[in-house]
Amino acid sequence: MKPDAIQRRALKTWYPPGHELHLDPLHPVLAIAGEAGEIADQWKKHQYKPGVEYTREQFLDELGDLLYYLSIRAYQLDVTLDELSQMNRRKLAGGVHGWPEADSGAYDD
Numbered sequence: 378m379k380p381d382a383i384q385r386r387a388l389k390t391w392y393p394p395g396h397e398l399h400l401d402p403l404h405p406v407l408a409i410a411g412e413a414g415e416i417a418d419q420w421k422k423h424q425y426k427p428g429v430e431y432t433r434e435q436f437l438d439e440l441g442d443l444l445y446y447l448s449i450r451a452y453q454l455d456v457t458l459d460e461l462s463q464m465n466r467r468k469l470a471g472g473v474h475g476w477p478e479a480d481s482g483a484y485d486d
């Protein structure tokens with residue numbers, strides 16, 4: 378599997394190949410949980426903390442952090458983000474979650 382463009386950029390700041398932590402799942406898995414928590418905390422503050430208001434760009438910045446770690450974990454599992462997206466699309470189209478209309482093409486290009 379050749380890493381996709383997002384993964385190649387993320388890997389430039391990841392542990393280099395050969396490093397003992399390059400394929401260790403713990404760091405990205407914990408980081409995914411941490412970034413998800415940051416997203417929740419950001420929204421909590423935005424909604425409930427007086428005087429705190431985040432911008433769309435700040436919300437997107439946190440989503441980008443999550444994407445970074447997702448791309449690393451997907452790489453470790455030998456799949457590109459595009460392949461992962463296709464897998465998820467097939468899962469949704471299969472009606473696994475009771476959404477058989479997911480492959481209706483409503484949001485296709």
Ligand SMILES: [Mg+2]
Nearest residue numbers: 412415439442
């Ligand atoms: Mg973050």
